[in-house]
Amino acid sequence: MTTIPLRDTRLAYLEQGxxxxxxxxxxxxxSMRDFPGQVGFFSQSHRVIAYSRRFHPPNPADRSGDSYSLxxxxxxxxxxxxxxxxxxxxxxxxxxxxFVALCCAIRHPGFIQRLVLGExxxxxxxKKTHEGEIALEEFEANALAPARAALAAGDDTLGVRKxxxxxxxxxxxxxxxxxxxxxxxxxxxxxLRLELRAGTDDYMPAIPxxxxxxxxxPVLLLNGQKSPRMFSLITDxxxxxxxxxxxxxxxxxxxxxxxANPAFYNGVVKEFLAPD
Numbered sequence: 045m046t047t048i049p050l051r052d053t054r055l056a057y058l059e060q061g062x063x064x065x066x067x068x069x070x071x072x073x074x075s076m077r078d079f080p081g082q083v084g085f086f087s088q089s090h091r092v093i094a095y096s097r098r099f100h101p102p103n104p105a106d107r108s109g110d111s112y113s114l115x116x117x118x119x120x121x122x123x124x125x126x127x128x129x130x131x132x133x134x135x136x137x138x139x140x141x142x143f144v145a146l147c148c149a150i151r152h153p154g155f156i157q158r159l160v161l162g163e164x165x166x167x168x169x170x171k172k173t174h175e176g177e178i179a180l181e182e183f184e185a186n187a188l189a190p191a192r193a194a195l196a197a198g199d200d201t202l203g204v205r206k207x208x209x210x211x212x213x214x215x216x217x218x219x220x221x222x223x224x225x226x227x228x229x230x231x232x233x234x235x236l237r238l239e240l241r242a243g244t245d246d247y248m249p250a251i252p253x254x255x256x257x258x259x260x261x262p263v264l265l266l267n268g269q270k271s272p273r274m275f276s277l278i279t280d281x282x283x284x285x286x287x288x289x290x291x292x293x294x295x296x297x298x299x300x301x302x303x304a305n306p307a308f309y310n311g312v313v314k315e316f317l318a319p320d
Contacts, residue, residue, distance in 0.1 A: 045076075045102075048095075050123045056102050057095035057124070061087025064317075065130035068094040069121065071139025071300075072239060073208060073232045075101050078138065081306030086314075095124060097144070097235075105234030112235070112242040114249055115151070117144040122152035132157035134317065138302060139163055139211075140239075150255050160264045160313055161282070163275040163299055165211075168250035170274065172281055179274040186210050192240040200233035207236060211299050213272035256285040263289045264316040268297040268304065275299065290316060 047054040058076055060083055070078040076094040086092050096103050097117055121144055125131050135156050137145035142164030149156040167183070170176030187210020195203035205218040208229060212218075218226065239247050263286050265279050283289050292312045297304035 048124060048127055050120055050127070053098060053103070053120075055095050055098065055120065055124065057093055058083070059091070059093050060084075061090055061092050063090045065091045065093060065128075065133040066317075067121070067125065067130070067133050067135045068092070069135060069137040069141030069145050070094070070097065070100070071141050072211075072236060073204065073229045074138070074141070075232065077228070079302060082136075082302060082310060082313075085306075085310045090317075091130070093128065093130070097141070099235040099238055101231045101235075105238075111246050112238040113246040114143060114147050115246075118147035118151055121145065121148045122155045125155045131155045134158040134160070136160040136313065137162065137164065139299060140165055146256070146259065147251065149259050149261055150251065156261055158262050158264075158317070159259075160266065160316065162266045162301055163268065163271060163279065164282075165248075165275070166251070166278050166282070167248050169278050169281040173277065176274075176277045176281075179272075179277060183210060183272075183274055188240065191236070195233065195237040195240060200230060200237075203240075204229050204233050204236060207240075211272070213270075213298070253285055256282070257287060259286055260288065262316075264313065265289050265291040266301060266309070266312070267291070267293050268299055268301040269293055269295050270298040270304075271301075272299075 045056055045058050047056050066086055068079045076096040079094050083092050098120055099105055125133050135145040142161035143166055145159055167180055170180040187207055191203045191207035208218040209215050265283055267276050267279050283291055294301040294305050294309055302309045
């Protein structure tokens with residue numbers, strides 16, 4: 045592990061392999077350690093970089109006055125790509141990391157040549173359909189609101205449990221995890237607290253359709269077979285709006301599909317990366 049200085053912070057990252065650069069961007073309850081099944085595999089043929097986003101371990105969880113902002117995370121990604129001299133890079137985003145990657149591609153053209161998006165939680169897209177609006181209301185009631193309340197009250201375990209179960213789509217999922225996995229998720233409680241107390245326009249802004257449509261890079265869209273319907277509805281909208289997409293369902297996997305079925309996930313991504 046090493047760190048890289050950006051405009052107002054330092055971010056931890058790991059790097060392995062040589063060749064075409066691949067940048068992995070983790071989700072909400074995550075860090076650069078989220079991709080062990082991918083780093084070893086892809087570093088055989090690529091220069092693999094996985095970093096911890098601002099506020100996520102081992103980076104500082106909170107600094108007075110800082111806000112959890114999609115724009116800031118996207119700017120961090122662009123600055124990191126530039127600092128490492130790897131533009132344009134292929135960026136592989138998991139969950140909120142996919143939202144960050146797409147935002148970076150839109151707002152910082154030229155830094156990204158291909159995108160892999162694993163169920164980015166672009167919640168505003170759910171408002172486009174009646175089914176999506178119902179799914180959004182359920183997610184707010186069953187996951188976001190109780191997690192926000194628990195974290196505000198200082199109960200990190202309950203807050204992470206409510207959020208994780210909501211994203212997984214099944215109550216009790218967090219408690220079934222092995223103790224080391226639960227502890228790893230709890231390390232990101234501070235980042236989750238910042239995210240959920242941020243203004244919606246900061247951490248979950250609505251990106252205009254024409255900006256999404258203007259993303260001309262090839263995009264691989266991935267869904268987990270066992271993921272909540274909400275994520276498929278969001279991916280439906282992205283498939284409709286993005287001009288160059290390829291979509292695959294990862295069998296036997298939920299939202300953390302890269303961890304649940306790494307062999308299938310890696311094979312699909314490898315095929316997407318192969319020269320035409």
